[in-house]
Amino acid sequence: xxxxxxxxxxxxxxxxxxxxxxxxxxxxxxxxxxxxxxxxxxxxxxxxxxxxxxxxxxxxxxxxxxxxxxxxxxxxxxxxxxxxxxxxxxxxxxxxxxxxxxxxxxxxxxxxxxxxxxxxxxxxxxxxxxxxxxxxxxxxxxxxxxxxxxxxxxxxxxxxxxxxxxxxxxxxxxxxxxxxxxxxxxxxxxxxxxxxxxxxxxxxxxxxxxxxxxxxxxxxxxxxxxxxxxxxxxxxxxxxxxxxxxxxxxxxxxxxxxxxxxxxxxxxxxxxxxxxxxxxxxxxxxxxxxxxxxxxxxxxxxxxxxxxxxxxxxxxxxxxxxxxxxxxxxxxxxxxxxxxxxxxxxxxxxxxxxxxxxxxxxxxxxxxx
Numbered sequence: 001x002x003x004x005x006x007x008x009x010x011x012x013x014x015x016x017x018x019x020x021x022x023x024x025x026x027x028x029x030x031x032x033x034x035x036x037x038x039x040x041x042x043x044x045x046x047x048x049x050x051x052x053x054x055x056x057x058x059x060x061x062x063x064x065x066x067x068x069x070x071x072x073x074x075x076x077x078x079x080x081x082x083x084x085x086x087x088x089x090x091x092x093x094x095x096x097x098x099x100x101x102x103x104x105x106x107x108x109x110x111x112x113x114x115x116x117x118x119x120x121x122x123x124x125x126x127x128x129x130x131x132x133x134x135x136x137x138x139x140x141x142x143x144x145x146x147x148x149x150x151x152x153x154x155x156x157x158x159x160x161x162x163x164x165x166x167x168x169x170x171x172x173x174x175x176x177x178x179x180x181x182x183x184x185x186x187x188x189x190x191x192x193x194x195x196x197x198x199x200x201x202x203x204x205x206x207x208x209x210x211x212x213x214x215x216x217x218x219x220x221x222x223x224x225x226x227x228x229x230x231x232x233x234x235x236x237x238x239x240x241x242x243x244x245x246x247x248x249x250x251x252x253x254x255x256x257x258x259x260x261x262x263x264x265x266x267x268x269x270x271x272x273x274x275x276x277x278x279x280x281x282x283x284x285x286x287x288x289x290x291x292x293x294x295x296x297x298x299x300x301x302x303x304x305x306x307x308x309x310x311x312x313x314x315x316x317x318x319x320x321x322x323x324x325x326x327x328x329x330x331x332x333x334x335x336x337x338x339x340x341x342x343x344x345x346x347x348x349x350x351x352x353x354x355x356x357x358x359x360x361x362x363x364x365x366x367x368x369x
Contacts, residue, residue, distance in 0.1 A: 015267035016051045022270075023047030023262065028164070035048045036252050036322065043162060045155045046262020048322035057263070072154070075147055077257045078140030079122045079225050084250035085140075085352070086229025087242050089205055089320065091116030093346035094102060095196045096165055100312075100343070104350025106296035106359040107316030110135030114281050115362070121277060126150055131278055131334050135285030135357035137168075138318040139257075144222060145359050147313040149366060155264030156275040160282030162261060168322040171283070172314055175290045175329060184298075186335045189343050196318040201234040218367070219360025226356065293347075309340060315347040318355035324348040337365075 026044030028035035049064065057064045070075035077249045089307045094100055115132030123131060123202030126149035133145040134157060142161035164171060176185075205227035212223040233242045269275065301307045316329045322346035331340040 013053075013166060013267075016053070017269050019051045019265055019267045019270060020048050024330060026262075029166075031153060035090050035169065038251075039162050039166045039258055042255055042258025043159065043262040043265075046261075047265040050263040051261070052268055064085070064260055068263065069333070071253075071256060072143060072185075072260060073151070073338040075144055077253055078144045078259075079221060080249065080253045081140050081257060082222055082225040082230075083229040084230075084245050084253060085320070087101045087245035088225040088234045088250070089226075089230055089233075089349050090345075091195050091230065091349055091351065093342045094349050095204060097188055097202060097343065097346050100316075100346035100350045100353075102300075102350075103293055103297065103313050103316035103347040104352075104354035105298070105316070106313060107289045107293035107347075107351050108136070108354050109292035110285040110290075110317075111355075111358050111362065113288045113292075114285035117284065118281055121165070121207050121281075123291075124369060126366055127153060129362050130157055132285065133157075133359055133362060134164070134278075134282040135218075136318055136359055137161075137165055137286060137289060137291050138352070138355045138359075139165055141222060141318070141355055141359040145363060148363060153157070153274075153278065154274065155261075155266075155269045156278040158261045159265060159270075160279050162258070164286050165319045165322065166284055168286075168317075168319045169326050169350070171286050171289050172323065172326050174312050175287055176327075176330060179294045179298075181289060185330060186338060187307050188335075188338055189309055189312070189340065190306070198234070198236065198366050202231065205230040205234070208353065211327070216357055216360035216364060218363040219356050222359065223353070223356045231304050239257070286317070287315045311365075312340065312343050315344040316351040316354070317348075317349045320348045321345065323351070 005124060008229045023044040026047065028033045030040035030044065046064065049055055056062060059065060065292035072306040112133050115128045118131040119125065124335050128151055130146040130150040133142050136142060139158065141161045143154065143158050146157045204259045209224050209227045213220045214348065228243055232238045294310050296309035297308050297313030301310065311327045311330055315323045322340060327344040328341040329336045
């Protein structure tokens with residue numbers, strides 16, 4: 001407990017001030033720049049709460065520590081958020097153009113490349129796997145894997161994953177422009193207005209769950225809940241549950257998840273060389289993902305008669321729907337009559353599936369070693 005009414009000396013410690021300033025920057029980006037405010041604002045405010053000296057919000061009986069134990073260490077929050085995400089996702093663009101599955105697979109390259117980089121920098125195999133999964137561009141998957149293999153690194157890994165997800169509009173465009181020409185960015189892709197039968201929409205989440213369970217059993221907890229949420233959406237008889245998952249469940253879990261992640265941003269956990277290395281490798285993972293998707297699309301164009309816009313490859317990361325919006329906006333900047341949103345959304349939801357499968361594969365491989 002504090003020895004004074006207001007522990008001004010502890011409050012003015014440089015490390016605490018730096019972390020609270022970082023929290024303030026995240027809040028600024030959320031409110032002023034509108035960079036994924038549902039993520040960055042709770043994270044930023046959580047960082048402020050946890051760095052106030054003698055804060056009653058943290059500690060053995062603090063509400064934020066309670067939420068951490070209940071929602072993060074048990075992996076409950078990542079699982080619940082996937083139900084909500086599944087209920088939000090329309091797999092129609094992917095089902096109408098299954099070709100986009102290729103981009104969802106190619107854009108997972110960053111996970112494995114970053115994992116090798118982490119090993120080369122001296123991290124253990126389990127730590128490296130947890131760092132590499134930042135490249136999934138999927139916060140819940142990152143939390144899920146890190147809580148299994150490297151809970152002591154959960155704070156920087158989860159913050160890196162969610163921060164870079166929110167900053168996709170800043171991270172991806174420079175990489176895409178560096179790897180493509182204006183002519184490539186103006187490539188038009190034919191629309192595929194395919195009416196997907198309800199039976200296909202209902203069977204798709206069931207089939208994906210079964211296939212994922214056979215190929216990568218370790219992914220079932222996440223892919224199963226994602227597909228369960230989508231089945232609620234598509235079955236047509238659970239509209240109230242679908243709306244609840246998309247709204248109330250998504251909003252509540254996002255609030256709790258964001259503020260709890262922010263509460264892990266203590267000065268002790270963050271202001272050290274290892275954390276800076278993890279944040280740097282997280283950015284590297286996103287760069288690898290984006291570049292791999294674009295380069296893969298350019299290679300495909302060598303063999304395809306109907307060329308694909310290489311920017312679509314970058315949408316293969318799991319940051320849904322931010323990446324799809326970025327690609328569509330970049331296409332509009334080059335040609336206002338070029339509409340890439342459906343193609344980008346197809347690649348983006350393919351990336352959602354691909355990232356979970358990749359995370360499950362890493363869990364299985366590392367556990368076996």
